[in-house]
Amino acid sequence: MSAGFKVAVISRDSSRLERLRTFVSPNTKENLITVVGNVGSEDGAEQAKQVLLKQVGKVTDIVSSLGFSWWQGGPPHTQSLKDLQWVIETLLFSTFVSWKAFFPLVRDNSDYSYTFITGGAGEKLLMPGTGFLTVGAASALAFCQVLREEYPEVPCKLNQISEPRTLGD
Numbered sequence: 001m002s003a004g005f006k007v008a009v010i011s012r013d014s015s016r017l018e019r020l021r022t023f024v025s026p027n028t029k030e031n032l033i034t035v036v037g038n039v040g041s042e043d044g045a046e047q048a049k050q051v052l053l054k055q056v057g058k059v060t061d062i063v064s065s066l067g068f069s070w071w072q073g074g075p076p077h078t079q080s081l082k083d084l085q086w087v088i089e090t091l092l093f094s095t096f097v098s099w100k101a102f103f104p105l106v107r108d109n110s111d112y113s114y115t116f117i118t119g120g121a122g123e124k125l126l127m128p129g130t131g132f133l134t135v136g137a138a139s140a141l142a143f144c145q146v147l148r149e150e151y152p153e154v155p156c157k158l159n160q161i162s163e164p165r166t167l168g169d
């Protein structure tokens with residue numbers, strides 16, 4: 001944002017967006033656009049897209065980082081189907097639905113990009129009790145791999161990041 005790029009963030013929770021604003025320096029605040037919306041539902045993603053387009057005109061780079069920071073609910077035999085449904089809905093369904101709505105905005109331009117943050121959990125059990133995180137992250141990772149295979153000719157750059165680093169790493 002300090003280089004002049006506009007960044008738009010969509011959240012279902014306006015208080016999270018307000019909190020985000022407090023992290024941005026006053027000089028660059030005008031480059032942060034916040035949109036209240038639910039990109040995890042088909043209607044919500046379409047609505048959020050229209051609001052966004054009205055505000056910014058065009059979108060060049062999209063980052064999909066949907067899910068949750070951490071899940072360590074325990075080994076599978078201690079979990080319910082509802083727990084697994086929630087994990088898949090949060091990590092996979094929202095990733096798919098938002099991709100379907102937003103990918104057409106960047107698909108046909110080789111200078112544009114669509115980036116998925118899937119996390120290292122998709123490749124292995126991170127530690128005991130993180131099994132459903134592994135299952136959810138693996139399904140998001142598989143979805144990215146499917147997109148690469150299904151749309152090999154698409155000009156837009158499709159990126160997938162497995163290991164986002166936190167500050168201090």
Ligand SMILES: NC(=O)c1ccc[n+]([C@@H]2O[C@H](COP(=O)([O-])OP(=O)(O)OC[C@H]3O[C@@H](n4cnc5c(N)ncnc54)[C@H](OP(=O)(O)O)[C@@H]3O)[C@@H](O)[C@H]2O)c1
Binds near residue numbers: 016067
């Ligand atoms: N934090 C890490 O160190 C880390 C490390 C490796 C991988 N990752 C991966 O990065 C991704 C995001 O993690 P995070 O730490 O940024 O989590 P986070 O702060 O909890 O953010 C999760 C985001 O996903 C959205 N979301 C969740 N469920 C949704 C749904 N059903 N419909 C629409 N939006 C939904 C949330 O939207 P709302 O704002 O509307 O709630 C929020 O924007 C996850 O896939 C995670 O596995 C994170």
